[in-house]
Amino acid sequence: MDRRTLIAGMAALGLAGPTFAQQDTVKAGFIFVGPIGDGGWTFEHNRARLAVEDHFGAKVTTVFQESVPEGADAERAITQMALGGADIIFTTSFGYMDPTLNVAKKFPKVKFEHATGFKRADNLSTYSARFYEGRAIEGVIAGRMTKTNRIGYIGSFPIPEVIRGINSAYLHAKKVNPDVEFNIIWAYTWFDPAKEADAAKALIEQGNDVIIQHTDSTAPQAAAEAKGNVITFGQASDMAEYAPMPRVSSIIDNWAPYYIARVQAVMDGTWESTDTWDGIGAGMVGIGEISDAVPAEVKAEALALKDSIASGAYHPFTGPINKQDGSPWLAAGEVADDGTLAGLNFYVEGIKGDIPN
Amino acid sequence: MDLSAIDPLVLLASLMVAATPILLAATGELVVEKSGVLNLGVEGMMITGAICGLAVAVETGSPALGFLGAALGGAVISLIFAVLTQVFLANQVATGLALTLFGLGFSALLGQGYIGVKPPPTGQVPIPGLSEIPVLGRVVFSHDLIVYLSLILVALVWAVLKYTRAGLILRAVGENHGAAHALGYKVVRIRVLAIMFGGALAGLGGAYLSLVRVPQWTEGMTAGAGWIALAIVVFASWKPWRIILGAYLFGGITVLQLNLQAAGVKVPVEYLSMSPYLITILVLVIMSSGRSRAALNAPAALGQTFHASS
Numbered sequence: 001m002d003r004r005t006l007i008a009g010m011a012a013l014g015l016a017g018p019t020f021a022q023q024d025t026v027k028a029g030f031i032f033v034g035p036i037g038d039g040g041w042t043f044e045h046n047r048a049r050l051a052v053e054d055h056f057g058a059k060v061t062t063v064f065q066e067s068v069p070e071g072a073d074a075e076r077a078i079t080q081m082a083l084g085g086a087d088i089i090f091t092t093s094f095g096y097m098d099p100t101l102n103v104a105k106k107f108p109k110v111k112f113e114h115a116t117g118f119k120r121a122d123n124l125s126t127y128s129a130r131f132y133e134g135r136a137i138e139g140v141i142a143g144r145m146t147k148t149n150r151i152g153y154i155g156s157f158p159i160p161e162v163i164r165g166i167n168s169a170y171l172h173a174k175k176v177n178p179d180v181e182f183n184i185i186w187a188y189t190w191f192d193p194a195k196e197a198d199a200a201k202a203l204i205e206q207g208n209d210v211i212i213q214h215t216d217s218t219a220p221q222a223a224a225e226a227k228g229n230v231i232t233f234g235q236a237s238d239m240a241e242y243a244p245m246p247r248v249s250s251i252i253d254n255w256a257p258y259y260i261a262r263v264q265a266v267m268d269g270t271w272e273s274t275d276t277w278d279g280i281g282a283g284m285v286g287i288g289e290i291s292d293a294v295p296a297e298v299k300a301e302a303l304a305l306k307d308s309i310a311s312g313a314y315h316p317f318t319g320p321i322n323k324q325d326g327s328p329w330l331a332a333g334e335v336a337d338d339g340t341l342a343g344l345n346f347y348v349e350g351i352k353g354d355i356p357n
Numbered sequence: 358m359d360l361s362a363i364d365p366l367v368l369l370a371s372l373m374v375a376a377t378p379i380l381l382a383a384t385g386e387l388v389v390e391k392s393g394v395l396n397l398g399v400e401g402m403m404i405t406g407a408i409c410g411l412a413v414a415v416e417t418g419s420p421a422l423g424f425l426g427a428a429l430g431g432a433v434i435s436l437i438f439a440v441l442t443q444v445f446l447a448n449q450v451a452t453g454l455a456l457t458l459f460g461l462g463f464s465a466l467l468g469q470g471y472i473g474v475k476p477p478p479t480g481q482v483p484i485p486g487l488s489e490i491p492v493l494g495r496v497v498f499s500h501d502l503i504v505y506l507s508l509i510l511v512a513l514v515w516a517v518l519k520y521t522r523a524g525l526i527l528r529a530v531g532e533n534h535g536a537a538h539a540l541g542y543k544v545v546r547i548r549v550l551a552i553m554f555g556g557a558l559a560g561l562g563g564a565y566l567s568l569v570r571v572p573q574w575t576e577g578m579t580a581g582a583g584w585i586a587l588a589i590v591v592f593a594s595w596k597p598w599r600i601i602l603g604a605y606l607f608g609g610i611t612v613l614q615l616n617l618q619a620a621g622v623k624v625p626v627e628y629l630s631m632s633p634y635l636i637t638i639l640v641l642v643i644m645s646s647g648r649s650r651a652a653l654n655a656p657a658a659l660g661q662t663f664h665a666s667s
Contacts, residue, residue, distance in 0.1 A: 035576055037472025067576065152619065185618045186626045193571045193578055198375060202615035205367045218473070219571050226478075241475070356626040 022269045028052060028259075029086035030064035031077055033093035033216075034191040040216035041190065041236040041253070042066065045092045045115075048255035055260050059267070070095025078103040082110045088266045090259065091115065093190065094159055100124060111271050113262060116161050118342055122273055127258060130279030131161065132168035132341075133309045134251035135212075136316040137287055137302050138233045139172030141249060142180075142210040144298040145231055149179040152203030154196060154213040154220060155186045158355045160344045162214050167348045168316045169212055172305075174350060182351055183208055193219035204230055211246075221247055231293065238288040249302070250288030257283065277338065280310045317341065322349035363616045368609075369496045373504055374570060376608025378403070378562040378579075380507045382586035383593070383600045384514055385558025390590055391518065392551035393531035393658035397453025398438055399559050400583025401460020406431040406560025407567040408464040411476050411574045414564075420479040424503065424564050431560020432553040434460060439552040443545045446662045461577060471574045479503070479569050503565050508601070510558070515597035527551065531656035534663040544663050559583065588637055592644060594654040606640075607633055 028049075036046040049062050063086065068077045074096045081089055082103060088111040091100045097117035104112045104124040112124040120126055142151050151173060155162050166184065173180045183206065185199045192215075200211050200220035204227050211232045213220045218239055224230040224246035232242065234250025258276065265271040278284035287306055290299045308314040319330030324347040330336060347355060382399050389396050409430030414423025438456050441447040479501050487498040518524035527547060529537045534544045566582070567574050585607055593599035614629040622629075 035472060038575070039473045043473075183619045183621065185615055186630075188626070188630055191575075192580060193573060193575050194566060194580060197571050198612065199615050199619075201371055202612065202619050205371065206363060206616065206619050208619070217573075217575065219573065222475070222572060353621045354623075 023087065023267050024059065026056075026060050026087045026263055026266050027085055028060060028062045028263050028266075029081040029084070029089040030062065031068050031074065031081065031089065031091040031093075031096060032064060032066040033068060033070065033095070035066050036064070038191055038216045039218045039237055039239060040234075042092070042216065044237050044253045045090075045255055048259045051256035052259050052263055056263065056267075060263055068096075071099070075099035075102055079106070082107040086110060088113065088263060088271070090262075094157070094161060111262075111266055120273055120275060125262075125272075125274045125276070127274075127276040128161070129253055129255075129284040130277060131251055131253075131285060132164040132316055133279045134285050134287055135165040135168040136172045136309065137306055138212060138249065138251070139169035139174075140176055140302050140305055141233075141290070141294060141298060142169065142212065142231075143173030143175070143177035144301070145248070145294065146173075146177065146180060146210050148207045148209045149177065149181060150206070150208040151180055151182050151210040151212065152200070152206075152208030153182055153184045154199045154203070154211065154215055155184055156190050156215050157188060158186060158357075160342060163347070163355060164341060164344050165214055166351065167344070170351050171321065171348060172316065176301075184351075184353055186356055187215055189215065191216045193217040196220050197223045200224060218242065234288050240288065243289070244291030244293045247288075247291065248294050249290045252286035252288050254284055254286050277342075280306060281312060323347070324349055324351060363620055366492060366496050368612060368616060370499070372605060372609040372612050373497070373500060374608075375612050376604040377504050377507050378565045378570065379582050379586045379589060379607060380601065380604035381503075381510070381562035381565065382559040382583060383589040383604055384507070384511050384597065385555035385562075386586055386590050387593070387595060387597060387600060388514060388518075388527070388558075389551050389555035390595060390659055391531045391656055392527050392548050393534055393656050393661065393663075394442065394548050394552060395449045395453065395660040396435070396438055396456070396552060396555060397450060397587065398435070398456025398460065398583075399555075399586050400579055400581070401457035401463075402431045402435055402556045402559035403460075403563035403566075403583045403586075404464040404577070404579045405434045405460045405467075406563030407578060408468045408471065408563075408574055409560065410564025411471055411474070411567040412467065414476045414568055415471065415474055418477050420477055420568055423476065423568055424561060427560040427564030427568075428557040429560070431556040431558070431563065433556070434463070435552050435556025435559075436549075438556075439549040442662070443549055443552075446664060449660050449662070457583065465576045468574050468576060474574065476568050476572050479572075501569060503561070503569065506561075511597050511601055518597065528656070531658055534658050534661070538663070538665060544665075548663075559586070562586070585637065588641060592637070592640055594644065595656065596654070603640075607637060610636055 030049050032042045034042040065077050068074050090113045092115045094116045100114045101119050104121050114126050116128045117126050170182050187195050187199050196215045197219040200223035209230050211224050213235045221232050221242040224232045231248045232246040234247050236253050238250045238252050239247050315335045317336035319334040320332045321330040323329045406427035410423040410427030413426030414420050441452045442449050481501050484498040488494040530544050530547050538544050589603035592603040610633040614632050
């Protein structure tokens with residue numbers, strides 16, 4: 001191939017790119033951080049992937065890779081998927097942020113969607129759910145139900161998403177029960193059942209009778225079930241197999257409507273880089289059925305809170321709220337703005353311990 | 358910081374549970390190394406045991422059969438190693454590493470249908486009478502059968518190696534296979550049996566993870582426990598009793614660091630998380646610095662291939 005035809009070829013390719021032509025078929029790729037059978041986070045993302053297949057039938061094919069480590073190897077996996085002809089790629093964990101950005105630069109014609117991150121580009125959207133709304137409801141149930149006033153929290157990584165959840169759960173537990181104390185263990189993993197089980201056991205042994213987890217497996221639920229008088233909440237997925245005890249409610253991620261809308265946009269040629277952050281109101285965050293182990297009046301209180309959050313009447317981060325060091329964060333009646341929430345890196349007043357760097 | 362929340366007795370009890378998988382695997386590997394074979398495939402055999410145990414327990418509804426199946430699975434997969442190194446005289450280090458990689462992949466394949474499945478519960482068996490003893494009873498005598506079994510196995514291995522003719526022959530094969538062969542002992546057969554014993558115990562250790570400690574199946578759930586077991590054999594300088602010490606030390610620090618975190622101790626979490634591994638490395642360095650002693654205790658023929666013609 002001489003240089004002239006090469007240049008001509010490149011020009012042709014270049015021209016084809018920016019015109020948002022309609023597509024008959026779309027290939028959608030998914031990068032998962034855990035196995036699709038984790039029963040939590042990845043399980044729900046995969047369920048939404050299947051919903052995409054159901055919705056579009058033969059017009060959409062999907063590919064996925066599970067248990068992709070966060071970091072350098074993710075870049076290889078995403079690149080491979082882009083080279084494999086995917087039109088849109090969903091990378092579904094916070095740690096894929098920079099790898100996704102790097103690959104997005106190399107493949108300007110492929111659309112990228114990164115979950116829970118904050119870095120965007122012309123062909124890279126971000127999307128997340130306001131899980132902290134669900135955490136507020138968990139906080140109310142936890143604060144009302146605890147007998148030891150000790151609530152154990154298994155954190156994954158000290159990133160804003162997790163810290164928001166801790167703060168929201170604490171604020172609302174404290175509101176209904178001023179004596180509650182949060183004990184937090186950082187597992188430094190999204191998915192390691194043995195470690196999650198050990199962390200839950202350590203918390204239970206120290207008298208925490210509520211376990212809130214921000215990791216993806218059902219191992220903490222199993223540990224609580226073995227103990228008997230400890231309650232938990234399903235994380236990312238309903239985890240209904242542990243209801244009515246220990247699992248008394250859950251936060252359910254519902255990604256299917258978003259995935260279907262985004263794939264449709266690629267098909268129509270209307271895809272744009274956006275930042276989506278939806279909560280209970282929009283249906284992206286679901287609250288799993290509150291089981292009979294919860295007293296009726298607590299259940300009613302939790303559901304009332306859910307309704308007021310869903311309607312927009314109440315925001316879980318409404319002042320007055322002080323930071324951990326006692327300095328004011330939000331004045332009375334003031335509501336946290338999304339920018340601050342997106343980068344939240346401090347505990348609110350009353351939580352003990354330091355956030356690891 | 359609220360250290361009073363940590364109950365040392367409960368901590369001791371959960372330490373025993375956390376240490377049992379590595380204790381089992383390390384005991385098996387000790388016997389293998391005593392026979393002069395270095396099998397680095399412990400991780401692979403453990404994870405194979407984990408899925409075999411869970412699958413059998415789920416299908417039959419019996420945890421006991423599950424553990425039996427795990428031991429069998431571990432022994433069968435160790436046969437691959439035995440055939441390659443003892444019959445075809447392959448390099449033991451390379452074959453062991455290959456066994457680990459194979460085990461991880463093979464178990465993931467077997468486990469496809471068992472993700473998220475709950476195994477039948479393994480009951481705790483408080484020993485009548487003994488579990489009533491204040492303090493000690495609660496810590497030592499209120500576990501499931503496998504915890505007791507792991508301790509009994511250590512005692513058995515110690516007694517057999519020290520006092521029986523079979524133990525003497527096994528050690529002879531590990532110290533000098535040429536001389537053992539000249540005396541008429543079947544070096545290859547003895548080593549194959551030792552390797553299978555090691556595989557069975559590693560399988561039991563893996564099943565303890567998937568049936569008791571977690572309890573469920575997930576890919577790669579042993580998360581390096583097999584390598585810790587290998588380190589503990591060296592740590593114990595090939596003495597059975599010290600295996601208990603090593604395993605309980607590692608298990609203890611693993612559990613303790615989580616408890617310290619939960620109690621809000623003002624130590625950066627990163628240091629707490631790496632402490633079990635850090636201390637294992639530290640002890641290994643100290644052990645090997647007394648060079649002559651550690652080297653004297655290692656079986657002389659460890660890792661060497663044997664062929665009757667040589």
